[in-house]
Amino acid sequence: MNHTIRRFFRSALLLAIGLSSAACTPYATFPSDGGAKLxxxxxxxxxxxxxxxxxxxxxxxxxxxxxxxxxxxxxxATPPALVYDLPAGVSAGNWTQIGNQTEISSAREVTRADVANGTPIWAVKQIRIRSNRAEVDVIYPGSGGLYQLATAIFRSEPFGAFKLQSFQRWLIPEDAPVCNHPAEIADAKAEEKAAADAEAAENAAAE
Incomplete structure (x- = not known):
């Protein structure tokens, strides 16, 4: 009997310690919000x-x-494709990996042309992880070109994958996504440099 009681209190103590540790664990975020671990x-x-x-x-x-x-x-007719944007700082390889993780056949990376043409875009704004809980903020397109915010909340069992727990639309207006793909950004910078060089050469020739 005493052994059973000791085992009960030992289990209760371990559970309390685990809950306390989880409550004190700070969020890790990407992109950084300035206070949490990156x-x-x-x-x-x-x-x-x-x-x-x-x-x-x-x-x-x-x-x-x-x-x-x-x-x-x-x-x-078909639904719009999943054209997705990610925060700045994600490598080109990870862009491809994340697109595959969506398991959506129409998923593709955003381009500057998509932004210019007003193509509907879904954009990850931030992810936050603390212990076995994770939150993903996603900007989504609505009718009339309006963009709003939603949060998907996931939980995981020990050593298990994160599974969706809940989904919330906040109806918070957001700016339209931009194109953060590193290849597109590099192309834009190259075009800007070429234009600047051409202008400089033209000015030099006119002198």
């Missing part, structure tokens, strides 16, 4: 969570948008 965007489970956050947000919000007419007459 989470590496290419380190597990960050890419997986960004992919899952995009997937659930796309699936729950794409129905708000009009269907895209088929390119071939007679074919059925």
């Amino acid at each position: 989470l590496g965007p290419g380190v597990y489970p960050a890419p997986q969570l960004m992919g899952k956050g995009l997937k659930v947000t796309y699936e729950k919000t794409v129905g708000d948008l009009p269907l895209v007419p088929a390119a071939v007459e007679g074919d059925a």
Whole structure:
């Protein structure tokens, strides 16, 4: 009997310590919010969570948008593709990995042309992880070009994958996403430099 009681109190103590540790564990975030620990965007489970956050947000919000007419007459119209943007600082390889994690066949990386053309874009704004809880903020497109914020909340069992616990639309207006893809940014800088060099050469020739 005493052994059973001791085992009960030992289990209760371990549980209390675990809960206390979880409550005191600070969030790790990406991008940084200035106060929390910075989470590496290419380190597990960050890419997986960004992919899952995009997937659930796309699936729950794409129905708000009009269907895209088929390119071939007679074919059925389809939902808009999952064109996704990520925070600055994510490598090109991780962009591809995160797109694969969405498991959405239409998923593709955003381009500058998408931004210029007003293509609907789903953008990860921030991820936050503390112990077995994770939150992914995603900016999603609505009708009339309006963008708003949603949060997907995930939990994991010990040594298990994060699974969706809840999804919340905040109806908070957000700025339209920009293109943070590193290859697109590099191209834009190269074009700006070429234009500046051409202008400088033209000015020099005119002198």
